Amino acid sequence: MREEDTINQRIAQRVRELRAARGLSLEGLAAECGVSRSMISVIERGESSPTAVLLEKLATGLGVTLASLFDAPDARPEPVARRAEQPQWRDPASGYLRRNVSPPGVAAPFQIVEVSLPAGAQVAYETGARESRVHQQVWVLEGRVRVTVGDEQHQLDSGDCLAMALDQPTGFHNPTNEPARYAVVLTTPANR
Known part of the structure; x- marks a missing residue:
C-alpha cells in the first residue's frame, strides 16, 4: 500500500x-x-x-x-517518536508537506508539527473560533513565510517566531523562490 x-x-x-x-x-x-x-x-x-x-x-x-x-487511532503512548515513524502528509492543493513530530498517544498539552512549504505556495484556513481556544506558535526554521492572521500580516524570516490564537482565518504563504520550513507548536484541546 x-x-x-x-x-x-x-x-x-x-x-x-x-x-x-x-x-x-x-x-x-x-x-x-x-x-x-x-x-x-x-x-x-x-x-x-x-x-x-x-x-x-x-x-x-x-x-x-x-x-x-x-494520529493513529488507539495509539499506545510512546515517549519517543522516531523520525521514520512520524506520519507525513502532503496537501494535494498547495503541495506543502506536514510531519507530526510529537509522540503519538501521549497526553500532552501541546503538539509539534513540522511543515515544508514549497516556493510560492500558500494555504488559507477559513475557520474561526473553536469550542476550546487553541494557541499556536510558528517558528521559521529556514526561509521566509508570510502569515496572515485575520487582517494582520506578519513577515517571518528564519529564526522568527509568531504566537497567535486559532480564532480567525489564517493563511501561510512562501513568497520566495526557495522552500521554507517551519515548526508549529500548538496547544491541544482537552478532548483530543
Missing part, C-alpha cells in the same frame, strides 16, 4: 472515531463544519485525498486540532 493511501486510511479512521466519540451523525458533523455529508462520507471511507483546508474544517467541527487527525 502506498504511503498516501496509508495516511488517507488513518485520517478516515480517525475522523470516524472522533465523530462517533462526539455522538455526531454525518449530517451533524456537516452542520458543525460546513463540509457536505457526501464529502465527509468519502473521507471516512478513505477514498479521497482531502486538502488541508478541508481537513481544518473537519478538525474544527470535531473540536480537535488538524494535527490530531493524523
